[in-house]
Amino acid sequence: MLKGRSFLTLKDFTTEEIQYLLDLAIDLKKKKKSGLKGNLLTAKNIALIFEKPSTRTRCAFTVAAVDEGGHPEYLGVNDIQLGNKESIEDTARVLGRMFDGILFRGFSQKTVEILSEYSQVPVWNGLTDDYHPTQVLADFMTILEHIGELQGKRFVYMGDGRNNMARSLMIGCAKMGLDFVVVAPKELWPSQDWIQECQAYHQNQANQIFVTDQVQEGLKGADIIYTDVWCSMGEEDKAAERIELLRPYQVNQMSIEATGNPDVIFMHCLPAVKENEVTTEVFEGSQSVVFDQAENRMHTIKAIMVATLCENQLI
Ligand code: CP
Ligand code: NVA
Numbered sequence: 001m002l003k004g005r006s007f008l009t010l011k012d013f014t015t016e017e018i019q020y021l022l023d024l025a026i027d028l029k030k031k032k033k034s035g036l037k038g039n040l041l042t043a044k045n046i047a048l049i050f051e052k053p054s055t056r057t058r059c060a061f062t063v064a065a066v067d068e069g070g071h072p073e074y075l076g077v078n079d080i081q082l083g084n085k086e087s088i089e090d091t092a093r094v095l096g097r098m099f100d101g102i103l104f105r106g107f108s109q110k111t112v113e114i115l116s117e118y119s120q121v122p123v124w125n126g127l128t129d130d131y132h133p134t135q136v137l138a139d140f141m142t143i144l145e146h147i148g149e150l151q152g153k154r155f156v157y158m159g160d161g162r163n164n165m166a167r168s169l170m171i172g173c174a175k176m177g178l179d180f181v182v183v184a185p186k187e188l189w190p191s192q193d194w195i196q197e198c199q200a201y202h203q204n205q206a207n208q209i210f211v212t213d214q215v216q217e218g219l220k221g222a223d224i225i226y227t228d229v230w231c232s233m234g235e236e237d238k239a240a241e242r243i244e245l246l247r248p249y250q251v252n253q254m255s256i257e258a259t260g261n262p263d264v265i266f267m268h269c270l271p272a273v274k275e276n277e278v279t280t281e282v283f284e285g286s287q288s289v290v291f292d293q294a295e296n297r298m299h300t301i302k303a304i305m306v307a308t309l310c311e312n313q314l315i
Contacts, residue, residue: 002307006116006123008109009131010171015203018137018175025141025296025303032067032299040306041070047099049115050126051077051106052233056270056297057126057134061103064302073099083111092118101309104128107234122308124301129234132164135269136172137300139226142293146265147223151177152207156222156259158183158249159277160242161190161211165228165269170194170209174201182211183218185245215248219258225287226267227251227277243276252279256287265289 002017010018031038046065048058058074065072082091088111095102096119104112105126116123125133143150155173157166161184170190173180180198182190189211199209212218219225230242256264266278266287274280282288 001312003309003311004122005308007133007304007308008112008116008123008125010133010136010168010175011201013175015175015177018140018172021137021300021303021307022141022144024307025137025300026144028302028306029296029299038068040310041065041068044070044100044305044309045098046070046072046305047075047095047102048072048126049075049080049082049102049104049106051082051104051111052127054105054126056294057103057105057301060134060297060301061124061126061305064298064305068302068306070100070305077106088114089118091115093120096120101305124304124308127164129232130164131168132269133168133172134297134301134304135165136168137304138293138296139169139267139269140172140176141296141300142267142289143224143265145292145296146289147263152179153223154179154181154221155224155226156181156183156219157226157228158215158218158251158255159227159246160184160188160230160232162188163228163232165226166190167194169226170198171201174198174207174209175203177202177204177207179207180209181218181222182209183213183215184211184249185213187245189213215255216258219255220260222259222261222264224265224267225251225255225259228269229271229273230277246277250277250279251282253281253285256282256285267293270294 062072092115101122103124103126109128109130112125155178161182230246231239268290
């Protein structure tokens, strides 16, 4: 079903395929917790290309590969010639002759698309300026663990409504039947075209995407409050402007109370800038599930590698 495919954006995957990856990740987590050593990736060589820094994504791919008998190889931006002395196309063809799969984290979505087209092996997007699809799988797995279901839940995203996380979560929520609410200043709203494209991914048109700059209204009835850094990697020069715009959209104790839901959970892809997008109180509070999300990066990334490199693993 998924063998041989790349994982570049959730747009390319059906609701059933996303559910399959979540089920597989849950199985693989159980297997690891029971102490069973895996061999699903034995003899698989995995290239890890990083143009931008990473803690979770790098460690998740490395540990996931080793857990199942694979060999990960870190290729930092200063280690290889990607798009510099050697074209992305040529690099892709060389790596594809040696490796079974390639992870790319970097700036341009086009780069990850070229890598996939030319390498002839599965390529996984570990974050670009446009999308961060592996993060969304970990987020959904965490919601399943804490809330029990995805369908019909109200997912509120506070912050930059146009960044890679907001875009990826909007696609994911539409595909999995969650209502998705962006609470952001007008300057950082997603475009109407983008909202329409994502709305079309909803199988059940009862589920909606909403965008508002009204914090109280946006948060009402939330099951999940999610936020991300105000400046994504590569946008550091925008810090002053973003703080000015987004200060009223910080997730704090008042935001939690505004949901009116005592069981609301707080999520963040991390790394977090505490006292900017979220207060330390909420980050450390009982609603916060951020470290479960971080752990689940590993289980979901393992599921993606296993699903795209091996035969169907679920009955
Ligand atoms: N959430 C996430 O992608 O973290 P890293 O930047 O540490 O990989
Ligand atoms: N939007 C953030 C996500 C980090 C995981 C960034 O791109 O830096």
